[in-house]
Amino acid sequence: MTKYNGKNRTIDCEPTLNDSQVLEFCKNGYLILENVVPNEINKKTIDYLNGKTPSNPEYIPDGLSEKDLDSIRHSNEPSTLILEKWFRENVIMNPILCGALRSLLGANFGIPVLISAHSVECPAAAQPWHHDADSVFGPELNYLENFYYPQDTPIEMGPTEILPGSHISHTTLDYKDSGTLAAVPAGSFVIHHQSIFHRRGKSTGKGKRHMLKYNYWRTSEPVSDWLEEPGFNPETADFGGHNVGRYYAHMFYWLSGKGDQYRIIGGQAWPWSIKNQIGPSYGFGSSKGYKPDWRKNNPDGYTD
Numbered sequence: 605m606t607k608y609n610g611k612n613r614t615i616d617c618e619p620t621l622n623d624s625q626v627l628e629f630c631k632n633g634y635l636i637l638e639n640v641v642p643n644e645i646n647k648k649t650i651d652y653l654n655g656k657t658p659s660n661p662e663y664i665p666d667g668l669s670e671k672d673l674d675s676i677r678h679s680n681e682p683s684t685l686i687l688e689k690w691f692r693e694n695v696i697m698n699p700i701l702c703g704a705l706r707s708l709l710g711a712n713f714g715i716p717v718l719i720s721a722h723s724v725e726c727p728a729a730a731q732p733w734h735h736d737a738d739s740v741f742g743p744e745l746n747y748l749e750n751f752y753y754p755q756d757t758p759i760e761m762g763p764t765e766i767l768p769g770s771h772i773s774h775t776t777l778d779y780k781d782s783g784t785l786a787a788v789p790a791g792s793f794v795i796h797h798q799s800i801f802h803r804r805g806k807s808t809g810k811g812k813r814h815m816l817k818y819n820y821w822r823t824s825e826p827v828s829d830w831l832e833e834p835g836f837n838p839e840t841a842d843f844g845g846h847n848v849g850r851y852y853a854h855m856f857y858w859l860s861g862k863g864d865q866y867r868i869i870g871g872q873a874w875p876w877s878i879k880n881q882i883g884p885s886y887g888f889g890s891s892k893g894y895k896p897d898w899r900k901n902n903p904d905g906y907t908d
């Protein structure tokens with residue numbers, strides 16, 4: 605049951621991801637949920653964006669007038685959608701989406717205050733690869749960005765292209781290769797770390813493609829209260845390869861509420877491991893050692 609607290613504008617529900625799935629998110633930096641919003645809501649959203657669905661806000665926020673809401677609705681940041689009950693209940697509070705968000709952001713996470721409409725007339729060239737403005741790099745996960753695709757977005761309609769695992773450091777700006785294309789059917793979400801390297805893909809199809817982008821916010825301390833997975837062992841879990849696994853593991857430990865205790869001793873020690881070992885890596889649970897250097901390549905990187 606997804607519960608909404610209208611006073612604080614927060615959501616609570618049961619988590620749905622387990623240890624391995626949370627770790628996979630730490631490694632990939634994104635999670636795709638396909639075809640989870642009902643078709644009539646997808647259509648209503650597109651009609652709203654095209655000016656057809658009439659406005660019917662649940663309330664008028666303090667300091668704003670109906671005229672302000674009208675001007676917000678018709679901007680490229682139609683955040684008034686959040687005030688529409690049908691959109692809040694079916695999109696913002698989608699139960700499948702919220703179960704994943706609850707696992708990663710903890711109890712009583714905050715709903716968005718801003719929606720950006722990324723609407724493009726296809727065909728269009730690919731965007732340059734980029735990290736979004738104001739990205740930070742560190743083990744903390746205080747918010748998650750979400751893309752909502754209200755219409756089928758196959759490769760021809762220029763879905764977002766993501767470089768998996770690139771949310772831990774500044775990626776070189778002359779990156780030219782292709783990444784993972786988030787080609788999805790209508791009613792899909794792509795939850796991602798705000799700092800992930802991405803671009804709008806090239807489109808060859810015809811027509812307008814809508815995509816909405818907005819953030820959810822942590823309001824509670826991380827405490828590792830997602831689904832417990834029998835047999836999951838952090839001593840032997842696969843945290844990723846050389847020079848990156850230490851960052852993904854740090855994020856997983858931060859989410860577990862143990863970011864402060866996280867230490868690595870380097871080399872072939874934990875969290876690095878490889879299948880041909882005849883025993884677990886040395887260095888697990890070490891109280892001495894180092895924290896990974898998030899400031900390497902990241903002038904704004906995490907320090908403590």
Ligand SMILES: [Fe+2]
Pocket residue numbers: 734735736802803
């Ligand atoms: Fe972007």
